[in-house]
Amino acid sequence: MSPAKAPLLDVSGIGISFGGLRAVDEVSFRVNAGEVFSIIGPNGAGKTTLFNLVTGIYRPSRGAVRLDGADITAVAPHLRVRSGMARTFQNLQIFFRMSAVENVMVGCALSERTSFLADLLGLPSVFRQNRVTREKALALLERVGLAALADAPAGALPYGALKRLEIARALAADPKILLLDEPAAGCNAVETEAIDHLIAAVAKGGVAVVLIEHDMKLVMKISDRVLVLAQGRPLAEGAPRAVRQNPQVIAAYLGDIGSREADRAHG
Amino acid sequence: MKAVLRSRLTPLLALALVMALVPMIAPTSFHLRVAALVWIFALAALGLTILMGYAGQVSLGHAGFLGIGAYAVAIGPARLGLDPILCLVLGAVLAGLVAYGVGRPILKLKGYYLAIATLGFGVIVALVLHSETELTGGPDGMAVSRITLFGWRVTGALNWYWVSAGALLVGALLALNIAASPTGRALRALHDSEVAAAGAGIDVSAKKLAAFVVAAVYAAVAGGLLAAMNGLITPEAASFSHSVELVAMVIIGGLGSVFGTVLGAAFLVVLPQTLTAFQEYEQAVLGLLIMVFMIFLPQGIVPSLRALIEERLP
Numbered sequence: 001m002s003p004a005k006a007p008l009l010d011v012s013g014i015g016i017s018f019g020g021l022r023a024v025d026e027v028s029f030r031v032n033a034g035e036v037f038s039i040i041g042p043n044g045a046g047k048t049t050l051f052n053l054v055t056g057i058y059r060p061s062r063g064a065v066r067l068d069g070a071d072i073t074a075v076a077p078h079l080r081v082r083s084g085m086a087r088t089f090q091n092l093q094i095f096f097r098m099s100a101v102e103n104v105m106v107g108c109a110l111s112e113r114t115s116f117l118a119d120l121l122g123l124p125s126v127f128r129q130n131r132v133t134r135e136k137a138l139a140l141l142e143r144v145g146l147a148a149l150a151d152a153p154a155g156a157l158p159y160g161a162l163k164r165l166e167i168a169r170a171l172a173a174d175p176k177i178l179l180l181d182e183p184a185a186g187c188n189a190v191e192t193e194a195i196d197h198l199i200a201a202v203a204k205g206g207v208a209v210v211l212i213e214h215d216m217k218l219v220m221k222i223s224d225r226v227l228v229l230a231q232g233r234p235l236a237e238g239a240p241r242a243v244r245q246n247p248q249v250i251a252a253y254l255g256d257i258g259s260r261e262a263d264r265a266h267g
Numbered sequence: 268m269k270a271v272l273r274s275r276l277t278p279l280l281a282l283a284l285v286m287a288l289v290p291m292i293a294p295t296s297f298h299l300r301v302a303a304l305v306w307i308f309a310l311a312a313l314g315l316t317i318l319m320g321y322a323g324q325v326s327l328g329h330a331g332f333l334g335i336g337a338y339a340v341a342i343g344p345a346r347l348g349l350d351p352i353l354c355l356v357l358g359a360v361l362a363g364l365v366a367y368g369v370g371r372p373i374l375k376l377k378g379y380y381l382a383i384a385t386l387g388f389g390v391i392v393a394l395v396l397h398s399e400t401e402l403t404g405g406p407d408g409m410a411v412s413r414i415t416l417f418g419w420r421v422t423g424a425l426n427w428y429w430v431s432a433g434a435l436l437v438g439a440l441l442a443l444n445i446a447a448s449p450t451g452r453a454l455r456a457l458h459d460s461e462v463a464a465a466g467a468g469i470d471v472s473a474k475k476l477a478a479f480v481v482a483a484v485y486a487a488v489a490g491g492l493l494a495a496m497n498g499l500i501t502p503e504a505a506s507f508s509h510s511v512e513l514v515a516m517v518i519i520g521g522l523g524s525v526f527g528t529v530l531g532a533a534f535l536v537v538l539p540q541t542l543t544a545f546q547e548y549e550q551a552v553l554g555l556l557i558m559v560f561m562i563f564l565p566q567g568i569v570p571s572l573r574a575l576i577e578e579r580l581p
Contacts, residue, residue: 057462081468093463095456106456110468112449116477119451122444129449173468 006069008033008208009177014053014063015232023049025232026062031177031208036199038211038219038240041229042252047212048090050229051181054210055087056080068176081110084176088166088183090212094154101150103165104137107172111136140168143201145194160191167198177208184215196222220244228252275443278526282439286432296424301540303424303496306431307489309532310438312516313525314485317442319514320523321451322478323458324374325382328389329486329513332362334396334505336487337494338403341411346402351414355491362487363480370479374472389510396502408501411494427496434492435529438485442525445481454478455523486513519560521567530568534560 007030015025024046031037039047052058054065056077064073067083075083086107095103114129141147144164149157157165163183170178180199184192196218203209203222213219219226219240226243228235230252236243243249286306293299311333318324339358343349349357373384396403403409414421421430445451457464457471465471494500503509512535520531538556542549564571 055466076465077462078465078468078470081466087466089463089466093460093466095459095463097459098452098455102452102455106452106464106469107467109449109453114449116450119445119448120441120481122440122447126444126448130447133449169463169467 007031008068009054009210010066011054012064012066014050014060014065016049016053016058016061023232024053024060024229027227027229027232027234028063029227029234029237031210033176033208034203034206035224036203036209036211036222038213038223038226039229040213040216040219040226041235044231045229046232047229048181049232051087051179051210051212055085055179081173081175084174085179086170086173086175086177087179088163088170088181090181090185092159092162092166094162094165096153096155098154099151100146100154100157100161100165101134101137101141103154104140104168104172105133107140107169108133108136110173137168137172140171141165143171144168144198160187163187163191164195164198167195171202175207177210178202179210181212182214183211184213184218192218275447278524279436279439279443281526282529283436286436290425290428299424299428300496301537303428303431304493305529305533305536306428306435307492307496308513308516308536309529310431310435310492311486311489312513312520312528312532313435313438313442314482314489315513315517316523316525316528317445317454317485318478318482319517320521320528321446321458322454322475324475324478325378325514326385326479326482327382327507327510327514328385328387328392329482330505330507330509331389331392332366332483332486333490333493333509333513334392334502335362335365335483336490337500337504338396338490339487340414340491340494341409341500342402344412345409351412351495352416355414355488355495358491359484359487362483366480366483367476370476374475374479386507386510389505389507393502393505393507396505403502406502408499408503411498411500413498414495421495431492431496434488438488439525439529446523446525450474450477515557519557519567521569521571524567524569527567527569534568 009031012028014027016023027050039050041047049058053060056075060073064071066072067085070083072080072083095106112129112133114126118126138147138150141150144167146161146164146168149161154162154165167180167183184195187195192215199209199211200222211219211223223240225238226240227237228243228249235252236246236249289302290299293302315326315329318326336358339361340351340354343354343357344351369388373381376384397406421427453464453469453474456467456469457474461471490504493504516531516535517528519534520527520529538553539549542552545552
């Protein structure tokens with residue numbers, strides 16, 4: 001990582017309000033290629049909203065998003081994938097009526113080169129494309145450890161497997177930056193460790209990873225830098241160790257919520 | 268066995284086999300005409316299978332496109348002196364263009380709202396066909412001139428049987444082609460999650476629009492064949508009840524199943540003919556039978572039976 005190089009993702013002063021409530025307010029951060037950047041914060045801090053702003057599901061009322069130097073603030077979500085941005089969802093967005101491998105094949109859509117007319121006429125090029133896409137999808141399933149379940153209906157897969165399936169589908173777009181919204185939520189220790197290794201391997205391959213995660217052990221272990229959000233605003237940013245010792249962060253996590261929980265525990 | 272059940276060509280071969288067998292066992296030309304009607308309505312419903320079954324978008328006005336295709340074949344030769352075959356093609360093109368124009372704004376709507384908007388479209392088409400008496404003959408409809416295919420005048424039940432069967436086979440092949448292609452994957456994906464499909468780089472609105480246009484072209488071709496075969500067309504062809512019937516065919520047969528759609532069409536075309544014995548209770552018995560089918564085969568005929576068979580196979 002050379003500091004002189006422009007960041008891959010540059011989010012500056014981004015914000016959005018819902019009915020007068022500033023869900024995300026004046027948030028800025030930069031992520032470099034090959035870096036694992038985590039966003040943490042108490043529930044309702046605006047983490048997923050921030051993701052939706054960065055990936056274009058919401059249009060920010062303030063601020064800008066730049067990817068590889070290009071302003072993509074107003075670019076539609078499906079076009080952001082073309083510039084190298086892929087994501088997973090907090091609430092699983094799986095194609096439940098398709099098989100596992102088909103889910104990943106959909107993720108390959110951008111690399112597919114058949115026209116609508118060719119698809120309609122069933123030209124040989126379509127079947128060649130299907131074979132290529134399926135091979136790529138199978139390789140990705142192998143990578144996330146789901147090769148054995150390739151032809152199982154996605155609806156029949158356990159929760160932890162679906163989380164990894166979403167990552168495989170996002171990777172199918174060959175992204176430069178991968179945004180993961182709570183990839184380890186609801187996963188057991190073994191599954192969390194598998195996701196941990198996967199994220200590290202993806203980042204090692206030069207992909208920037210932006211992570212929302214509640215599992216602090218995972219965050220502290222794999223993050224290069226951490227951004228703490230509280231009530232839609234950035235509270236602290238820096239190396240995991242520094243952030244963990246930041247008094248404001250401790251207050252946000254323990255002082256506010258923690259003291260209330262402590263009160264309740266004491267009746 | 269499972270591979271056979273899942274193969275792309277199985278429904279096509281099964282369909283071709285049935286098509287070849289029916290003329291051997293059909294006792295009269297009346298039965299052949301009913302069979303031809305099944306093929307034609309199945310063709311119209313196949314378009315909806317692509318739109319509803321693959322992409323999950325409801326259209327309650329699809330008979331409107333059927334009406335456009337039918338009246339193109341009726342009006343073109345009668346009022347403009349055009350060749351009926353050319354009019355069949357023009358009707359399909361016109362329906363596709365109308366679907367494009369109508370679909371762009373309304374496919375932004377979802378679920379109930381899309382259903383109501385398409386319903387409105389169907390009502391408008393039926394209304395225009397009713398009231399533009401000079402052009403369409405109004406509620407009494409108009410006569411349709413005979414079709415000549417490369418110098419061969421298509422008349423008689425058996426000839427129409429083969430023409431409609433051929434059209435349906437082509438339609439089924441194209442629908443199966445789409446299902447097995449990247450486009451089909453994109454449509455099925457946006458059916459389950461539009462946000463995830465967009466996240467994979469799929470232009471969701473463009474794909475929905477493509478499915479809507481294809482569905483409209485299917486319905487228009489079916490409408491054109493219907494008008495030419497019957498030699499008469501009335502605004503009834505574009506009626507709301509026809510739109511609902513098309514949707515029912517797709518659902519009874521099994522959402523997304525090509526062979527199922529043909530079964531659904533057979534069910535809804537043949538059954539009313541056999542239920543005439545019930546006289547004024549015909550509609551009630553038909554409704555009851557549909558309810559029984561949906562209760563016992565909730566996924567539709569073909570998917571439910573396939574699941575049953577696959578369960579019993581090792």
